[in-house]
Amino acid sequence: MAKIELDGVTKRYGKNTALDNVSLTVEDNEFLVLFGPAGAGKTTLLKTIAGVEFPQKGLVKIGGEIVNHVEPMHRNVSMVFENYALYPHMSVYDNIASPMRSKLYKKDEAYIRETVERVTKMMKIDHLWERKPSQLSNGQRQRVAIGRCLVREPNVFLMDEPLAHLDAKLRHFMRSELKEMQSSFNTTTIYVTHDYMEAMSLADRIAVLNHGKIEQLGTSQEMYYTPCNEFVATLFGEPEINLFPAEVVAENGRLYLSALGQEGLPLEEDVCQALVHREDRSYDVGIRGNDVRFSFEHRPGWMAGTVYANEPIGNKVIMTVDVEGTHIRLVAPNDTRAGLDQPVYLSLNMKNAILFDSVDKSYVIRSDAQRFTQTAAAAGR
């Protein structure tokens, strides 16, 4: 158990900067997810904390102590690998006991038995002691691998894409399994992933990395509802958030948006209040697929478009609609049938629209934004 602090950490590989002046504090017992596209620097950051990589600049602190020059084995960090790396010839009991039998962490057998008992009970694998890894299901193997890390009571628990090699279906179940165990970790955990659902599900807080920098640090609610820029907005949610340019127009003392050939899109009261004081008249609007309604019949005030693609994916249909050359993605019920290029009419739920700066693409405002940050504060950290 320990607080982890990174202070101005920079890591370069030759001319490439993998981490660019990263500062980050992970609270004691927190579950922090490092999330971002490939090459963002997620794994490098993890390795820097593990001590496998040494930063050229900046400090790494574990539990208040500077560990830049502490060897990995003495940092008391524990790492779960993607393939679990269980010893195939050992039973579950021996696998879990193995760290306590190593030279560095040597414990007596009575203590080992007690600890294995405690951990396996917690992981709900106490009935599997005699089994070999090959006789376990994937979920059970994951539990053994995590249990093995927990027996040492490490300062920090590092997990590098533990679910990445699984197919989509299994990954879904394993994520739930992991989430169920999570409360029993009682250890500061840093978890790397490029799957937004894993990040949102597991994290106390998420750090979004891009090009070696932290774009945004916050709860999953904040990432989804108040992303700090368009890049972060596009990373969360499926289908991807719709983004299009809009102009603010004042009429009868109220503000409206004009976008996609449609005038008079209403803005919420609190958004109007804030925008009145800004000089900027053009913004990018972000609106998620769940907030777009459609109809195949003409309705007054709805914007007209044509069906560009209609993709059933089981429990829902993702429809892409061409409106004035812009593609708008929306979620439709799973029995929706539509011919390509068929006319369709859309209505946007402007209450949930997010406004971004049209130049630097950063977050400007959304209605009732405090709701999402407040719930985060109430949730604990």
Place this chain on the structure above:
Amino acid sequence: MAQLVLSNVYKRYDDGPKGLFRKRKVHDYAVNNLSFTCEDGEFIGILGPSGCGKSTTLRMIAGLEEITEGDMYIGDIRINELPPKDRNIGLAFEDYALYPPLSVYENLAFNMRAKKIPEDKIQEAVSYVAPLLKVDDLLDMKPPALSGGQKQRVNIARAIVRRPGLLLLDEPLSHLDGKMRQTLRQEIKRMHHEIKCTTIIVTHDQMEAMSLADRIVIMKDGVLQQMGTPLEVYDDPANEFVAGFIGEPPMNLLPATIVGAGDGFEFAFEGSPLRVAVPEKYNPVVENNMQVTLGVRPVDVLIQPGTEGSGAVPVAVYENLGDERRISVRIGDTLLNTTTAEDVSYHHGQIVRLSFHAERTHLFDPKTGNRIRSNVEWR
């Protein structure tokens, strides 16, 4: 334009010891008694896990593999012995196999030039096909300068430039990353809509098959499991394999025992006190103590706050994924997943009442995996 018919097609790679007395085993065949018809202009997806025989099937249609037994027809012509070049087929594989020193235009024109087709005809064909796959801006570029997605566009454009009767695509999207895959998926669909060429795509990705195909052929171990529209295979799976393979998040499949008599049956689950009423429609086909596998999709599990009744269980996992909320409860050794788009919030250990959308539950025989249908609906 052509209809494609496969009639009792078998494929065995190793002929094995010859002789009259050799017994045939199911797994000797890479493709085992496969029959289906692909109508003129239809878009068919062949879907299955790796090793299910889907690529072998495609290669037999293309003429790259011999057919061990059975017949294959394009239109009225039996094509078993027809050489590939006479089948009027366009092919695009996962690998792009473009000629690197030639420009995109020359790549598209290559086959037609080899056939000595006049240059103005070639130009006409290329300029028709190029915009369909959005490669009209790339015609002067050479393959090494193209991205993976662009290469695959060119590859598919080359397959259709001679307007084949049948277009065969073998995992064309599996090399591409998420976003590119999604865009190209839409464009392949639009291209098909435009030229209405009979098309077969082989894929292991159920979402790809669902979103592209008019009908899906689902295979496992060389055997056809089910053929139907995306909605049919999703709503009315023929067996446990199809049920588990189609849909994301996947269908919950729970081992259960039927208890009760007369008109009132309940599902009981090993290691869980949970009892759920068996939908009435199954009354004629279930009996006390019968073992079944209960299949129910995450969207068809209903969770409500409340502690009373036999459906009360503690929440094991609550996940807020923004677009939707997922709630899981533990039933014996299995996590039962549910999904809802409503903005609900639960916490770990909270007691909730669980029920199933009765009309949308499926029963399977745990031994064979076959669907147990209620007599009312079927036959």
